[in-house]
Amino acid sequence: xxxxxxxxxxxxxxxxxxxxxxxxxxxxxxxxxxxxxxxxxxxxxxxxxxxxxxxxxxxxxxxxxxxxxxxxxxxxxxxxxxxxxxxxxxxxxxxxxxxxxxxxxxxxxxxxxxxxxxxxxxxxxxxxxxxxxxxxxxxxxxxxxxxxxxxxxxxxxxxxxxxxxxxxxxxxxxxxxxxxxxxxxxxxxxxxxxxxxxxxxxxxxxxxxxxxxxxxxxxxxxxxxxxxxxxxxxxxxxxxxxxxxxxxxxxxxxxxxxxxxxxxxxxxxxxxxxxxxxxxxxxxxxxxxxxxxxxxxxxxxxxxxxxxxxxxxxxxxxxxxxxxxxxxxxxxxxxxxx
Numbered sequence: 249x250x251x252x253x254x255x256x257x258x259x260x261x262x263x264x265x266x267x268x269x270x271x272x273x274x275x276x277x278x279x280x281x282x283x284x285x286x287x288x289x290x291x292x293x294x295x296x297x298x299x300x301x302x303x304x305x306x307x308x309x310x311x312x313x314x315x316x317x318x319x320x321x322x323x324x325x326x327x328x329x330x331x332x333x334x335x336x337x338x339x340x341x342x343x344x345x346x347x348x349x350x351x352x353x354x355x356x357x358x359x360x361x362x363x364x365x366x367x368x369x370x371x372x373x374x375x376x377x378x379x380x381x382x383x384x385x386x387x388x389x390x391x392x393x394x395x396x397x398x399x400x401x402x403x404x405x406x407x408x409x410x411x412x413x414x415x416x417x418x419x420x421x422x423x424x425x426x427x428x429x430x431x432x433x434x435x436x437x438x439x440x441x442x443x444x445x446x447x448x449x450x451x452x453x454x455x456x457x458x459x460x461x462x463x464x465x466x467x468x469x470x471x472x473x474x475x476x477x478x479x480x481x482x483x484x485x486x487x488x489x490x491x492x493x494x495x496x497x498x499x500x501x502x503x504x505x506x507x508x509x510x511x512x513x514x515x516x517x518x519x520x521x522x523x524x525x526x527x528x529x530x531x532x533x534x535x536x537x538x539x540x541x542x543x544x545x546x547x548x549x550x551x552x553x554x555x556x557x558x559x560x561x562x563x564x565x566x567x568x569x570x571x572x573x574x575x576x577x578x579x580x581x582x583x584x585x586x
Contacts, residue, residue, distance in 0.1 A: 257506070257517045261480075261530040266543040268514035272477070273507065274436040275429040277420065281442055290376050290392050290446055292341040292349060296325045297371035300333065300353065306362035310335050335360050346370055378444050380406040382451040383416065397444040399434060403452070411454045414476035421449040430455075432476055457548040461487040464495035464554040473546075480530070481541040483552055490532065490554055497532040499555040504528075504547055 259265055292298065302311040303318040311319040311334075323331035329342035331349075336356035341349050346368040357364050370376060377389045378397065385407025390397075399418070403409065409416050409431070416431035422445060431452075434440045444450075459478070462468040466488025474486070480502065484490070490497055506526035511518040518524040528544075530537050546552070 255519050255525060257511055257524050257526045259511075259514075259516050259526055259528045261528050261537075261540050261544055263536070263540065265514060265516075265528075266540050269506075269510055269516075270540075270544045272545045272547045273510065274433040274440070276437065276440065277427045277429045277433075278437065278439040278442055280427055281422070290345070290370050292325055292344050292370055293376060293446075294325050294327055294329060294342060296376060298323045298325065298331055298341070298349070299369040299371060300331075301367040301369075302353075302357075302361070303365040304362040309362040309364075310357075310360065311364070333357075376446040378402055378446070379449045380452075381449070382419075382453050383409050383411055384452055385410070392444065392446055399441045399444060399450075402444050402450060403431075406450075409452050411452075412476070414473065415454055415456050417453050417455040419451040419453070421451070422447070459483060459546050459548070459550040459552060461552045461554075464491040464556050465489070465552075466491055473548075478546045479542055480544040480546060480552075481538065483546050483550075484541065487552070494556045495554050496556050500530045500532050501553045501555065502528040502530075502546075503551040503553065504549070 259269070300321040300323060301318055302321070304311055321333060323333065325331055325341060328338075329340050330338040331341050332338055333353055333356065336353055339349075339352055339356060341352070344352070349370075350366050350368045353366050353368070354364065357366075371391075377391050379389050380402060381387045384403065387406060390402065390405050397405070399420075403418075413431040413435060418429055418431055418434075420427045420442075429440060457473040458470050459473070460470050461483065465484070468487070471483070471486055478486075484500070490500075504526055505523040506518075508518040508520070508522060508524045511524055511526065516526075530541060530544075532538070532541070
């Protein structure tokens, strides 16, 4: 069958398909955010409180007092984006990191203070905080200190979540865009444990994953994932197995919208869109099929269908489920006749 005949990919599950497509892919917020491994710096913003500590080599220096060799100055970023430092005047700091502010103060005090050494600490403020809401123990706004928080750190600071990681959805709002992934995806790929930036908003919500079974199985209906991963073998078992009276064990089908890139990587037919309607078929009359079913993972919103006759029942299935979505009766007829 040529790609031009049908937008539906019919994939026969075998050892090679299990090796390429059997494991459910983890979402990658890392790639979508295009982050690096370098943690972002906290940058000064209007309203920020900044602590400046200045040491001088000479005990009679400008900032020495009461026998101390250092002095701490509390400054607040004004609406004009400045802070005031004695003997240095107003210094523009908005958008600067602690290191950059330190360099600017040193430059302004050059020739005035005695070999000054300076420490700068941008204190907490709404602009330099992360907001964490939803299914955490202690929702609220948490300050970022020098950008050291990563995604899992932030969730931990907020008391963690009480829902299983494979049922916990994380929504990250950054610069007006929302990025979503499951908490389990962070553990599956450590690169998803992205650095948190000032102004980020995190929302955690409980999102149970489900799949649906119907046709010639003993128990039809929608099923919640009982664990982080569920294989095709386990899904059939939870449905009570094939109905021995009506089921055709050569015609077990699984329907999903599959990533076109994943299908392409396995040499399967696909559309030019991001996803392709895919029907996976497995012949359970083959002894090897039980091993293949054990290595093929179910994904969220999958539909598992067991027919009583390969052609007629699949045609009915496609007409009921796929045709309303694609509006392509010719595709239904071609695939059903394979």
